[in-house]
Amino acid sequence: MSQEGSLACVGTGMMLGAHMGPRARATIEQADVVFAALSDPLVELWVQQMHPDVRSLQPFYGEGKSRHETYRQMVEAMLAEVRAGRRVCGAFYGHPGVFALVPHRAIAQARAEGYEAHMEPGVSAEDCLYADLGIDPGMFGCQHFEASQFMFYRR
Numbered sequence: 001m002s003q004e005g006s007l008a009c010v011g012t013g014m015m016l017g018a019h020m021g022p023r024a025r026a027t028i029e030q031a032d033v034v035f036a037a038l039s040d041p042l043v044e045l046w047v048q049q050m051h052p053d054v055r056s057l058q059p060f061y062g063e064g065k066s067r068h069e070t071y072r073q074m075v076e077a078m079l080a081e082v083r084a085g086r087r088v089c090g091a092f093y094g095h096p097g098v099f100a101l102v103p104h105r106a107i108a109q110a111r112a113e114g115y116e117a118h119m120e121p122g123v124s125a126e127d128c129l130y131a132d133l134g135i136d137p138g139m140f141g142c143q144h145f146e147a148s149q150f151m152f153y154r155r
Contacts, residue, residue: 005082007110009090009103011122016043019123024091025050027120031089035078037102039093047091054091057102075106082115095124 008027013019028034028050037057038044048054057077060070081088090096096103096119103119110117126144130137 003083003113003115004085005088005110005115007078007082007088007090007106007115007117008120009092009096009107009118010120011095011097011124012038012043012047012091012093013123014094014125014128015123016046021120021122024120024122027089028091030087032086033081034089034091035074035081036091037074037093037100038091043093051089071102071105074102075109078102078106079109079113082110082117083113092122095122095127097121098124098126 008031010024010027011020012024013021028047031051032053034047034051034054035057036044036047036054038047044054044056055077057074060073060077062070078088078090090103090106092100092103094100107117107119129135135142
């Protein structure tokens with residue numbers, strides 16, 4: 001049996017107002033609280049029009065502060081509200097599962113604690129790249145490599 005609180009991490013897409021799906025929008029609108037890690041303040045204002053309690057995750061970043069600590073604090077802030085029995089939505093730029101560690105960690109931790117948690121996909125930079133270049137990855141296949149893997153790990 002799951003606990004009372006819940007977590008849903010949604011993607012807002014890459015283009016303001018154009019890429020968010022109806023399920024992601026409904027999740028934002030129906031949440032008790034929304035945490036936002038978005039591309040810029042304008043997108044955050046747009047999300048605030050959908051929900052009265054939007055809390056930016058940007059203040060967790062700090063000069064000289066490790067990303068590991070920042071992400072840990074973001075996850076903890078979201079989970080504190082889940083543990084309080086609230087329906088929490090995390091709204092993330094693009095797709096919440098692509099180059100976004102916080103949604104994955106928050107969902108895993110929420111599930112480990114017995115809470116309902118899921119991810120709603122969003123339009124990612126990869127999706128936009130396929131459309132912009134007219135590429136069908138199903139035609140010949142596709143491989144993806146993240147640049148830091150080459151730079152730091154010589155893969």
